[in-house]
Amino acid sequence: MKTISLTNAVAMIPAGSSLMIGGFMGVGTPExxxxxxxxxxxxxLTVIANDTASPGIGIGKLISARLVRHLIVxxxxxxxxxQQQMIAGELKVDLVPQGTLTERIRAGGSGLxxxxxxxxVGTVVEEGxxxxxxxxRDYLLETALRADFALVHAFIADYLGNLSYVLTARNFNPLMAMAAETVLVQTENIVPVGLIAPDHVVTPAPLVDYLVTKG
Known part of the structure; x- marks a missing residue:
């Protein structure tokens, strides 16, 4: 795990990348x-997330800037x-039931x-x-999801990269940290190793590639 400046972290992300972005209506999103x-x-960009928040909030900023080509939400x-960009044919949107989306990300992170x-089953979700x-009993096969980058928000990290989250800001972040080739973490606090109790570590350091610092 390395620390990296905000500017350099995003500079690593090429146009056309797939991104998993944590958050639920902007809560737990690395703004x-x-x-x-x-x-x-x-x-x-292809963005895999729970939602696109609202204009001016979280992923909504990417939508307003017209930087997203494909959404899986x-x-x-x-x-x-x-909605307007989707109706106009300017944005491809795959709508996935929330539990199914969660499990597809988990599968991607677990090697399934x-x-x-x-x-x-028996609805438009089944098409294709x-x-x-x-x-x-009938089931649908839903394929796993992975991404080039995961953009994760944590409440606290230590200098090894172990992460802990707070309350509902946890949401999709731990799963996404398992399901991307490169994991970039924006954290509110970085503390010495040992200050996060082992049983409070949710995302272990080997999953984290970079802790993002200001600058």
Missing amino acids: PLIDELVRQQKSD SHIGLNPET GGILTPTG KRRIEVDG
């Missing part, structure tokens, strides 16, 4: 990384700009090819997917 993506105009209901879920019967 400084989002702001720097906009400043550096990283375009043609569970809902876009509170961001009219996302996908999951079997009954969610969506394999239906598999197990013990007389």
Whole structure:
């Protein structure tokens, strides 16, 4: 694990990259990384996240700047700009049931090819997917999700890169830290090794590539 400046962290991300971005309506989203993506105009992005927050908040800033080409999310209901771009054909949006999205990310981080879920059987969610019967019940095969980069927000990290989260800001962050080739972590506090109790470590240091510092 290395520390890296905000500017250099985002400079590593090429246009056209796939990004997993933690957060739930902006809570637990690494806002400084989002702001720097906009400043550096990283375009043609594929974003895997729970939602696109609202205009001016979290991933909504990427939508407003028209930097996203493809979204894989569970809902876009509170961001009219996302809806407008989708309707206009300017943005590809894959809407995934929230539990299914979570499990697809978990599968990607666990080295699995996908999951079997009954969610969506017999609905539009099933279109283009394999239906598999197990013990007389039908399931959909949902493939695993991985990304080039995970942008993670943590409450506290130590200098090895062990991470702990706080309350609902945890949300998708730990799963995404397992499912990307490069993990960039924005943390509110960096403390000496040993100050995070072992049983409070949620994301262990070997999963973290960079702790992002200001500058």
